[in-house]
Amino acid sequence: MPDIKWDKLSLDELKDIQKQAAKAIDSYNARKRKEALAAAEAAVAELGFSLSELTSGAKAKTIKAAPKYCHPDNPAKTWTGRGRQPVWFKEALESGKSPEDLLIAK
Incomplete structure (x- = not known):
């Protein structure tokens, strides 16, 4: 590999080298992918x-989590306990209920 004086190159020359390197990397990856596919086949x-x-x-296959909490007045509204808390859950906590109060009875 030639010894390149990087600090002597212009911005356009550096960008051109960058484009050429990106193309070479893409071409290399495509060849390797093709070889891997042929070997797998x-x-x-x-x-x-x-x-x-x-x-x-x-x-x-995704496994859907079972609901863990339900709305105190509307049991159709449930929450698994994963992800963002639903508004009704937050409101229940703010009104003094604990998460244990909202658990679905087993």
């Missing part, structure tokens, strides 16, 4: 599958 082909067969339907 070859590996699953040895086992008698295709890569699309193994990856179809591979979506992560």
Whole structure:
């Protein structure tokens, strides 16, 4: 690699080098991705599958949390205890109730 005098280059020259480097990095990553895909396809082909067969339907399943708290007057309004507190929960706390008072009875 040549010894570049970075402080002697103009801003335009530096930006041009930056663009060329970004293109080279993108090209390198694309080649590596293509190689990895080919290797993965070859590996699953040895086992008698295709890569699309193994990856179809591979979506992560989310587990919905069960409600932990409910509105004292309207049991249809619930909260899992995760994320932002609902307005009704905050108002109940401000009115003197404790979180334990709002728990759903087991």
